[in-house]
Amino acid sequence: MPILTKHFHGPQPMAEKLEKLPGFRDFYPEVCDLRNYVFDTWRRVAARYHFAEYEAPILERTDLYRRKSGEEITEQLFHFVDKGDREVAMRPELTPSLARMAAARQRDYRKPMKWFSIGPFFRFERSSKGRLREFYQFNCDVLGEPSEQADAELVAMAIDVMLEFGFREGDFAIRLSDRTAWMEWLAQRGISGEAATDVLKAVDKLGREEESKTAAQLAAAGTTLDEVRAFMARTEDVSPRATAISRNLAARGMDGFLEWDLGIVRGLAYYTGTVFEVFDIGKGMRAVAGGGRYDNLVNLIGGVELAACGFAMGDVVIGNFIEETPHAKARLEDWLGTRRxxxxxxxxxxxxxxxxxxxxxxxxxxxxxxxxxxxxxxxxxxxxxxxxxxxxxxxxxxxxxxxxxxxxxxxxxxxxxxxxxxxxxxxxxxxxxxxxx
Amino acid sequence: MPILTKHFHGPQPMAEKLEKLPGFRDFYPEVCDLRNYVFDTWRRVAARYHFAEYEAPILERTDLYRRKSGEEITEQLFHFVDKGDREVAMRPELTPSLARMAAARQRDYRKPMKWFSIGPFFRFERSSKGRLREFYQFNCDVLGEPSEQADAELVAMAIDVMLEFGFREGDFAIRLSDRTAWMEWLAQRGISGEAATDVLKAVDKLGREEESKTAAQLAAAGTTLDEVRAFMARTEDVSPRATAISRNLAARGMDGFLEWDLGIVRGLAYYTGTVFEVFDIGKGMRAVAGGGRYDNLVNLIGGVELAACGFAMGDVVIGNFIEETPHAKARLEDWLGTRRxxxxxxxxxxxxxxxxxxxxxxxxxxxxxxxxxxxxxxxxxxxxxxxxxxxxxxxxxxxxxxxxxxxxxxxxxxxxxxxxxxxxxxxxxxxxxxxxx
CATH class of the missing domain: 3.40.50.800 (Anticodon-binding domain)
Known part of the structure; x- marks a missing residue:
């Protein structure tokens, strides 16, 4: 029978050749529903906080990312030269586009600009659990407000997003730190410039890198693992900004989610003040969201001074976390029932x-x-x-x-x-x- | 003053170098709201028709598009070789991905599969009004149903989308045709193969190409402009399928929107039966949506026989049409008021x-x-x-x-x-x- 023959011999090699790329996802209806549940929850909470939605192009000039992160960023980029001879890249993150857009038109908007976005991002990474090459992110930023009250608004929003997903106290925590506390501490020790950056990079990798390697890096930069650990043990007065954020959240009845953690420095040199991450409290201790203050980026990219802070949450880790948490999963299933x-x-x-x-x-x-x-x-x-x-x-x-x-x-x-x-x-x-x- | 100096001399070249790519859009909040209105309307009507939402990757293997459209498609593609040495392309349309996905898992779904999607697409085109390099499309397809009742369901949905945008009778029309009528007519004249394709290509360009050029193309293929025009004047019995679609729409009270137009052949060889376009009735006479039956594509791409029909509507033309139509624009403004x-x-x-x-x-x-x-x-x-x-x-x-x-x-x-x-x-x-x- 020709049809049977075709079924057994014809389609396999074809299908193989045309299958989706590794690290990319086919959102079949039952998976797309889950994606939409995450988007809907993000969008609903953003509306309550009266944030305005925006979106940037998926393709940008490669220089936009070089300007922020230097040449090494291209290792992770899907980038190429287009038919108009431009070096272009599929966006690996949103903040450079936001900085470009904000610099160009910030005069047209009342401050603070409370903006959010939901869209796809692309990074050429080794595939592993929770690491995809195409993923979605929820980006929330407050522009034009230098006060720590903006940081607090964002931390509160991150907490409300988690609660709206059905997570509870004990499921997650916000770890708050301030890079200015580190800069002061390093300055007191006469550590500055590249050495200071090296210390923060070593701190960022604590627990994920071999201790001997970290110790060597810290010694080279002029400090020790013991000194660093003693500083990180600080549980109050991390910085006046951090204390003010804590007070703001206490007024909202949300400080129970907050922990000091000077180990949070958020890798790159990009952040200028408070930084925070949302962690699941479980074996994984994954970061499900992260952000902080980055007052220099809009100027670096667009030549306009504009205070800024923000956070991003990806769809992959939060999706896994929901699947693993029965009371969060129950809420998802209620939503799916109504939707379908x-x-x-x-x-x-x-x-x-x-x-x-x-x-x-x-x-x-x-x-x-x-x-x-x-x-x-x-x-x-x-x-x-x-x-x-x-x-x-x-x-x-x-x-x-x-x-x-x-x-x-x-x-x-x-x-x-x-x-x-x-x-x-x-x-x-x-x-x-x-x-x- | 250093700040003034920077404002006058520093930022301009920077901003210029990093500006968005031509043909791409920055969706500032007020523009993003308009985009969301279009998405929301599409999604709301799809829900009423109980279509299920899906999504495919934004990056696919270039061969997926070559399989459907041949080598010439790469002229319009944003395509490159990724770091894993794969030829990849940013999707210019959704149907090849849908065919790939449907072929791989059609056995898991009850037929007919009524699926829709809303997402971004990329084509390297010369920029002009309404032609962008990044645009959004609403794609609706019915898979696994060979009957013309599926075509009718899609035409009804396209009409309801237009009504939901606030357009009225007199604002738009559906032009319906059937490529099988052309194939029969051509066969009667002994025109087949490449010559038949050339005739359809000439018909597709009628009114957009110089008449003498069209006449020469038709003569080369073995027919004349007069013969073609006489056939196109047919206003009934275009084909049994087209008649059945018309009856179905009459039962729904929607046949007032329907016109026969054998001039609609939808360019490429891809379609196998009825084809239709949604037109604005105005000076522009732009096509705001188009589609038809393509029963061979899932087999061509995935090696599985699966009847299929569908249509797509882009955001750019429909957005312009709304802006130019006062009663449609009023509906948009109501929505924006509530939203903001x-x-x-x-x-x-x-x-x-x-x-x-x-x-x-x-x-x-x-x-x-x-x-x-x-x-x-x-x-x-x-x-x-x-x-x-x-x-x-x-x-x-x-x-x-x-x-x-x-x-x-x-x-x-x-x-x-x-x-x-x-x-x-x-x-x-x-x-x-x-x-x-």
Whole structure:
């Protein structure tokens, strides 16, 4: 049989050659729903904080990223020369684009500018669990407000995002630090310039790098592991800014989520003040979000002084964390149930009434209801099976009797008969909503 | 002054060098809102039709596009070799990815699969009005249903999308054709193979190409402009499939939007049956969406037979059309008003009550309200100005008296006093919603 032959011999090599790239994801409907749940939650909390949504291009000039991070960034970039002979890169992060956009038009906006964005990012990384080459990020920034009250607003928002996902106290913590505390401490020891950067890099890798290596790096920079550890043990007065943030969160009843942790320095030289990370409290102790103050970046990229702070949360780690946390997963599943269901499934019990049924489908949809039906003739039993599959709350049956329809609740098969012309109002009532729309 | 010097001499060359790429857009908040309105409308109508959302990677193997469209497609691609030595391309359209995904997992889904997607696409084109290098598309497809009832469902959906944007009869039309009618007509004349393709290409360009050139192309293929025009004048019985689609839409009360137009052949060889385009009826006569049946593509790409039809609508042309159509624009503006407004602006009238105010902000947000406030101390007048800017419906003022707040309607400054503990319930009532959430 040619079809069988094709199934066994034809498609395999083809499919192999054209399969998706490693580190990229196919969002089949059931996975896309999960992605949308994460987006919806991010967007909902951002709206409560009255942040405005923006978006930047997915492709930018490679120099934009070099300006911020230097030449080494290109190791992780999907970058190339376009047909117009420009060096371009698929964005690995949003902040350089934000700085470019803000510098160009900040005069048009009242300060502080509270902006957020949700979109895809690209990094050429070795694939491993939770590390993909295409991923989504939620970016939230406050521009034009130098006070630590802006940092506090962002920390509060990060906490509310976690709570909105269904996480609770004990599931996660915010670790807060201030790079200025480190800079002061280093200055007291006469450590500056490259040596200071080396110390912060070593601190950033503490616990992830061999201790002997860290100790050697610190010695080369003019300090010791013991000195560093003693400083990191500080649990109060990390900095006046950090203390003010803590007070602000206490007023909101949110300081229970806060921990001091001078070990948080956030790698690159980019941050200028307070920095923070959201951690899951579990074996993983993964960072699920991170951010801080970066008052110099807008100037570096766009030549305009503009105070700034922000944080980003990726979809991959938070998705895994939700899957592993029963009470967060339950909230996701509630959302999915509502999202995937339909309001009614229209069943053509008598083919001579198909046109009437189509008119019914259309009228219900026009009123905003989510309506499904079998596109072509099927036995009534099969149509009911399709209604179950479509997670319909009601079946609307166009049967033998002209001018009337039967509405059956899919849960208990209880039946309501009504005139065809009254379908929308009767069904709306059964669904518990008004039919005015 | 160094700062002035920098403003006049420093930033300009920087900003120039790092500006966005031509044909790409910065979505500042006011533009992003418009984008979100389009997305929201697309998604809302798709939900009513109970289509499931999916998404594919933004980067794919270049061969995926070559398989469908041949080598010439690379002229329009942003394509390059990645660090893993793979030929890759930023997607110029979604259908090849959909075909790849559907072929790999179609057995897991009940047929028909009614799927939609909203995402960005990339084509290296000469910039001109309405032609960008990065744009968004709404893609809707029905897979696994060979009957014309699926085509009809998609045409109905395209019409409902237009109506949901606020367009009316007279603003737009659906032009329906069937490539099989052309194939039969060509076969009757003994025109087949490449000559047949050349005729369809000439028909596709009718009115956009010089008549003499078209006439020469048709003559070379074995027919004439007069013969072609006589065939295109047919206004009924274009094909049995087209007639069935028309009947289906008549049952829904939607056939008023339908026109026969054999001039619609949709360029490439990709389509196998009915094809349609949504046109604005105006001077422009732009196509705002297009689609049709493509029963061979899933097999070509994934080696699996799967009937398919679909359409796509881009954000750029529809955005321009909305802007130019007063009644559609009014609907957009209503949406923007609701979207940009906030429920309340919290005003700290007495700085000693800032902590209380922060607690209030937090409690209201936790209940789902959209709340803004000034992050740092400001005169009460300036806070009211910020409340206006934030399009707040109410101002909540923490003034001189402990344990009570004043709620002022921003519209008429009418005042309601309440105990601090009752703020959420009183404000919810004023906003016309329950405070149960």
């Amino acid at each position: 269901s339909s309001d009614a499934f229209v069943i053509v019990g008598n083919e001579s009434r198909r046109d009437e049924a189509l008119a019914g489908v259309q009228a219900l949809r026009r009123a905003g209801l989510r309506i499904d039906y079998c596109l072509t003739p099927r036995a009534v039993g099969k149509q009911f099976a399709a209604a179950e599959e479509a997670m319909a709350r009601f079946a609307v049956i166009y049967g033998g009797t002209a001018d009337s329809v039967s509405i059956k609740a899919m849960s208990d098969r209880s039946e309501t008969l009504c005139e065809t012309g009254a379908l929308l109002s009767v069904l709306s009532k059964l669904l518990g909503r008004s039919s005015d729309t | 407004s906030s429920d309340a602006f919290v005003i700290v009238g007495n700085e000693s009550r800032r902590d209380e105010a922060l607690a209030g902000v937090q409690a209201l947000r936790r209940a789902g309200l959209r709340i803004d406030y000034c992050l740092t101390p400001r005169a009460v007048g300036k806070q009211f100005a910020a409340a206006e800017e934030a399009m707040a419906r109410f101002a909540v003022i923490y003034g001189g008296t402990a344990d009570s707040v004043s709620i002022k309607a921003m519209s008429d400054r009418s005042e309601t006093l309440c105990e601090t503990g009752a703020l959420l319930s009183v404000l919810s009532k004023l906003l016309g919603r329950s405070s149960d959430t």
